[in-house]
Amino acid sequence: MSVPELYPGPWTIRREATSLNVEHPIIAGPMAGCLDPPFRMVLHRLGCPLSFTEMISARAVFEGTGRTRRLFSWVPDQGWSGAQIFGSDPAYLAHAASEMEKAGHHMIDLNAGCPKRKVCRTGAGSSLLKDPGNLMKCIGSILDAVKAPVGIKMRMGVHHLEEHSLKDLVSDLQSIGLSYIAMHPRTMVQQYSGKVDRELISRLGGWIDIPLIASGDVRSSDDVRDYLERGATAVMVARGHLGDPTWTARTLNALGSEARDDRFPETKAQLLHHLSLMKEHLGFSLDWYGEKRGIVEFRPHFGWYIRKFGGRREYRQKVYSLTTREEALMLADGVFHDWSRTLAG
Numbered sequence: 641m642s643v644p645e646l647y648p649g650p651w652t653i654r655r656e657a658t659s660l661n662v663e664h665p666i667i668a669g670p671m672a673g674c675l676d677p678p679f680r681m682v683l684h685r686l687g688c689p690l691s692f693t694e695m696i697s698a699r700a701v702f703e704g705t706g707r708t709r710r711l712f713s714w715v716p717d718q719g720w721s722g723a724q725i726f727g728s729d730p731a732y733l734a735h736a737a738s739e740m741e742k743a744g745h746h747m748i749d750l751n752a753g754c755p756k757r758k759v760c761r762t763g764a765g766s767s768l769l770k771d772p773g774n775l776m777k778c779i780g781s782i783l784d785a786v787k788a789p790v791g792i793k794m795r796m797g798v799h800h801l802e803e804h805s806l807k808d809l810v811s812d813l814q815s816i817g818l819s820y821i822a823m824h825p826r827t828m829v830q831q832y833s834g835k836v837d838r839e840l841i842s843r844l845g846g847w848i849d850i851p852l853i854a855s856g857d858v859r860s861s862d863d864v865r866d867y868l869e870r871g872a873t874a875v876m877v878a879r880g881h882l883g884d885p886t887w888t889a890r891t892l893n894a895l896g897s898e899a900r901d902d903r904f905p906e907t908k909a910q911l912l913h914h915l916s917l918m919k920e921h922l923g924f925s926l927d928w929y930g931e932k933r934g935i936v937e938f939r940p941h942f943g944w945y946i947r948k949f950g951g952r953r954e955y956r957q958k959v960y961s962l963t964t965r966e967e968a969l970m971l972a973d974g975v976f977h978d979w980s981r982t983l984a985g
């Protein structure tokens with residue numbers, strides 16, 4: 641398939657009079673503990689047209705903790721923002737959705753994919769799939785509470801794929817007014833292990849008319865191409881963005897050409913750019929959280945930025961003892977100096 645066939649231009653998330661035109665088919669998937677406002681700022685600046693908040697507990701929104709409010713208080717001034725909420729109580733979810741809409745987020749996403757025990761034992765996350773009746777009530781109450789488009793991010797099942805039940809569920813979700821379905825085609829019990837069931841995406845596309853967003857193991861332009869060829873409207877990238885915020889721009893470029901996108905950075909110029917983005921991200925983190933907490937929040941990102949470097953292990957310990965901006969900048973310069981010696985001009 642050629643690029644215009646694969647990706648014919650913006651795609652749209654609709655609900656009644658609202659149409660959100662999303663420029664291209666690569667978006668940033670939610671990642672608790674990683675996709676915080678500073679990282680979302682970097683991704684949006686580098687061409688991600690839509691990203692999601694980390695998952696936000698509907699109950700915590702109701703209880704009104706300052707920490708939770710901070711999770712959803714940033715909305716990008718360019719591009720679209722999805723606020724992802726989790727819970728299993730329709731009333732809490734309705735309240736949280738309304739707060740997200742008031743905060744300015746453009747769409748609400750219900751988490752029906754998180755496999756973590758802490759979340760699932762409350763009936764939330766992918767546990768919602770065990771009780772489709774309650775899941776429909778949750779979506780119904782969110783739809784009643786907001787005017788914004790509402791979508792779901794889900795797994796394909798709990799223990800295994802039950803195709804008939806899934807087909808019924810997605811048809812019901814579409815018929816009550818859901819605006820998109822984001823599918824991570826693994827089961828709850830698989831967590832992140834095993835292969836994603838890409839074949840399911842091919843069939844799912846035939847069951848619904850609303851946008852289908854595919855999530856799971858997207859690491860290269862070939863993965864994007866494969867999902868789009870199978871009928872996904874867009875792909876959601878999560879781990880591929882960690883420490884690599886230019887991933888989307890490079891991958892879009894590679895979709896339309898013979899450009900290789902498997903090795904990065906390959907040149908000193910690319911490495912320097914990578915370093916400057918890391919410093920920009922660090923700056924956003926310090927501005928957003930304040931220096932003390934900003935450094936702590938940035939430590940894992942620092943590790944991801946340098947993970948492609950052979951000396952990562954040697955640096956890991958240093959990363960986790962960073963306490964000031966100056967220490968972080970010095971370490972970054974040292975790492976990148978060593979790294980650049982391994983690269984061509």
Ligand SMILES: Cc1cc2nc3c(=O)[nH]c(=O)nc-3n(C[C@H](O)[C@H](O)[C@H](O)COP(=O)(O)O)c2cc1C
Pocket residue numbers: 669670671672673674694695724751753754793824855856857858876877878879880
């Ligand atoms: C550290 C981490 C945190 C995640 N947090 C969330 C989350 O808050 N909400 C959600 O729907 N999915 C979450 N996910 C799942 C991802 O959005 C995505 O569906 C999954 O990682 C597969 O995509 P990938 O292979 O591109 O990472 C998380 C994944 C990771 C690795």
